[in-house]
Structures are given as structure tokens and as C-alpha cells.
Amino acid sequence: MEETSNPRNTDVDADVWRRNEIVATYDYRQSLLSEKKDEVLANICRVVNYFREIQQIDRPRILDIGCGPGTPATLSACILDSVPMSIVVGVDSSQQMIQVAKQNLVPSYGERFDCTPGDFNREDFWAPEIDHTYDFAVSHAALHYLTDERLIPFLSEVRNHLTNKGVFVACVANRSSVDEIAKMCHIFRVQFTYNRLQHEGRAPASFEEFRRSYEDEDSRFGINWRSTNVLLEAMKAAGFRGVDIVWHLWVRSIIIGLK
Numbered sequence: 001m002e003e004t005s006n007p008r009n010t011d012v013d014a015d016v017w018r019r020n021e022i023v024a025t026y027d028y029r030q031s032l033l034s035e036k037k038d039e040v041l042a043n044i045c046r047v048v049n050y051f052r053e054i055q056q057i058d059r060p061r062i063l064d065i066g067c068g069p070g071t072p073a074t075l076s077a078c079i080l081d082s083v084p085m086s087i088v089v090g091v092d093s094s095q096q097m098i099q100v101a102k103q104n105l106v107p108s109y110g111e112r113f114d115c116t117p118g119d120f121n122r123e124d125f126w127a128p129e130i131d132h133t134y135d136f137a138v139s140h141a142a143l144h145y146l147t148d149e150r151l152i153p154f155l156s157e158v159r160n161h162l163t164n165k166g167v168f169v170a171c172v173a174n175r176s177s178v179d180e181i182a183k184m185c186h187i188f189r190v191q192f193t194y195n196r197l198q199h200e201g202r203a204p205a206s207f208e209e210f211r212r213s214y215e216d217e218d219s220r221f222g223i224n225w226r227s228t229n230v231l232l233e234a235m236k237a238a239g240f241r242g243v244d245i246v247w248h249l250w251v252r253s254i255i256i257g258l259k
């Protein structure tokens with residue numbers, strides 16, 4: 001399998017998703033970091049609704065992996081809003097995210113939403129609360145934290161937790177295996193945030209200085225960058241019969257896996 005490496009992955013902060021400032025400022029940070037996030041979430045929901053309709057599923061059960069804080073800018077909130085009668089089970093390794101997700105979503109959606117802690121890099125991920133079968137497994141901006149050891153085993157476990165016609169749809173960060181192209185996409189990613197900050201009058205004068213601070217901050221999150229080829233091959237190795245990319249923007253793609 002081809003490898004892509006993260007050039008500045010030295011300062012990973014294992015607790016970064018538990019930090020109060022990261023949880024409390026989640027939607028604002030996403031608006032600075034995640035280009036076209038609304039479109040990505042809407043497209044994941046559109047895929048779910050497409051298969052829900054053709055399979056005539058009245059009350060789709062959906063597992064949201066790495067669900068985050070349940071704020072308006074998260075996938076769980078988008079699904080609850082736009083997939084009728086859906087029942088969403090969120091799972092996230094950050095207790096803080098889980099707690100805030102419950103506070104944000106249970107008052108509005110009641111029994112349609114529940115969530116539980118779980119780390120997909122651990123073999124004991126499938127706690128009794130989530131160890132069920134689902135019509136859909138979804139994920140936004142989380143599966144690039146899968147370790148190499150857990151990549152294929154976890155994808156295979158997800159597949160085993162889907163109903164016979166179950167569908168897996170995930171937006172995952174990725175990096176081209178062609179260095180010059182990877183560098184270009186990376187610069188576009190940094191420029192997006194820089195332009196947003198400029199718009200707010202908060203960008204430093206020097207783009208190069210900003211790029212260095214962005215990369216230092218980025219390294220705290222420890223994204224395990226892989227190419228789309230590696231991701232697609234891993235999905236196939238995990239047993240998905242139909243696998244493809246249906247949307248792509250610079251450093252992230254929506255991938256569908258049919259069980």
C-alpha cells in the first residue's frame with residue numbers, strides 16, 4: 001500500500017479535542033478552517049436521503065463517528081434537521097464533546113439523538129450502547145485520526161455494523177501522494193483561513209509567518225494524512241463491495257462505501 005507522510009507531525013496533543021477552548025469555540029474555528037463545510041454536510045445528508053428513499057427506510061438508524069459537540073455546524077445536527085425521522089447515535093473519544101453534544105441536541109430532538117464516548121483507535125470501541133446494526137454509518141472530519149493499525153480493522157467493524165443494504169458515507173481529509181500537488185492543496189488550505197482572518201481584520205501582515213503558525217497549530221491535531229487511493233483501497237480491503245469518491249475539495253473527500 002502506498003504511504004503518505006505528515007511532514008510536521010511532531011507535537012501531537014493527545015487531549016486537544018478535550019480542551020475547553022476547542023469545544024467552546026468549535027463552530028467559529030470550523031468557519032475559519034473548513035472550506036465549504038455547509039456544502040459538505042448538506043451533501044452527506046443528501047446521500048443519506050437518497051438511499052433512505054430508494055430503500056424505503058422510514059426511521060433510519062445512523063451512527064455518527066466522531067460526532068463532535070452537536071452545534072449547528074456539525075453533521076449530527078444537519079442529519080437530525082434534514083433526514084426525516086432519523087435516529088442518530090453519536091460517538092466521540094472526547095467526553096467534553098459528548099457532554100456538550102447531549103446539551104445541544106437532546107432538548108431539541110429528544111430520543112432521536114443519543115451519544116456515548118468511544119475511541120475508534122481502541123479495540124474496545126464498540127461499547128454496548130453502540131454495538132448495534134445501523135442503516136447508515138456517517139462521519140465528518142474524524143476518520144483521518146485513525147491509526148494505521150486500526151484503519152482496515154475499524155472500517156471492517158463499521159461494515160459489520162451495517163444492515164445488509166447499509167451505506168457508509170464519510171468526509172475524510174486526505175493528501176495527494178504527488179508532493180507538488182500535496183503542497184499546492186496545503187497552501188490553498190492555509191490561504192482559506194488567512195483570507196477569512198483578513199476579512200475579519202485579524203490576519204498577520206506576512207502570509208509566510210501565518211503559514212508557520214498555522215502548521216504548528218495543525219501539528220497539535222495529528223492528522224494521519226493519507227491519499228484517496230490509500231483510503232479507497234482500505235475500504236475495499238475492509239470488505240465494502242462498492243466504494244467511490246463522490247465529492248472532493250483540495251484536502252477532503254466524501255467517500256461512499258456500499259456494504
Ligand SMILES: C[S@@+](CC[C@H](N)C(=O)[O-])C[C@H]1O[C@@H](n2cnc3c(N)ncnc32)[C@H](O)[C@@H]1O
Pocket residue numbers: 017065066067068069073074075076091092093094097118119120121139140141142145
Ligand atoms: C473536526 S471534529 C468533527 C466533528 C463533527 N463530526 C462535525 O461534523 O463537525 C473531529 C471530532 O473527531 C473526534 N475524534 C478524534 N479522534 C477520535 C477517535 N480516535 N475516536 C473517536 N472520535 C475521535 C474529536 O473528538 C472531534 O470531536
